Amino acid sequence: MVRLLESRASALLRLKEEELTRAGEATAALEERLRQSEAENRAWQCLAREAEVMAQALTEALRQVRDSPIAAASRCEGSFSGGSAGGGGGDPEGEEEERARWRREAAAIRRCRGCGSEDLQVLFLPCMHLSTCNLCGPLLPACPVCKSVKQDTIEVFLP
Structure with missing residues (x-):
């Protein structure tokens, strides 16, 4: 009788140990899935x-x-082309010089602060200055306008 009770108790104990092992494995799998989900969440954020x-x-x-x-x-280009509102008397040669001056200034502003020959295409981060061409941007460690350390750049395509 004692052997019968011992064998039943032993069988029940094995079943409970197996159940406990399966529960532990399931817990470990769920914890791993939780870690993966948290890592994925951080990546998306x-x-x-x-x-x-x-x-x-x-x-x-x-x-x-x-x-x-x-x-x-x-925007001012239109004001040069219309002449004066008084019906003539504007200086066409002076207007043309003014228009040429505006074009030179605009072209100078759109030039790279590194080489001075290419159009602006690189935006520096975090200062957000649009200040170099795509050739000079990767070579400079800092923004040429404000001298802040470059963390990243974005290439911008302007018309």
Whole structure:
């Protein structure tokens, strides 16, 4: 009788140990899945922050371009072509000189601060200055306008 009780107790003990082992394995698998999900969540949050920073940088670059003298020159271009409202008497030669001066200034502003010969194409982060061409941008360790250390750059394509 004692042997029968011992064998049943032993069988029940093995079943409970197996159940405990399976529960431990399931717990370990769930904990691993939780770690993977948390890592994936952090990666997505990082991507979202980077996208937000890029959107802000592009918005700032667009604002800089829109507020630059180049844009002002193109808005003023119409005022040179219409002549004076008084019905003549404007100096066409003076207007042409003024228009040429605006074009020179606009072209100078759109030139690379590194080499001075190429158009601006690289936006520096975090300062968000649009200040170099795509050849000089990767070579410079800091923004040539404000001298802040470059963390990243974005290539911008302007018309």
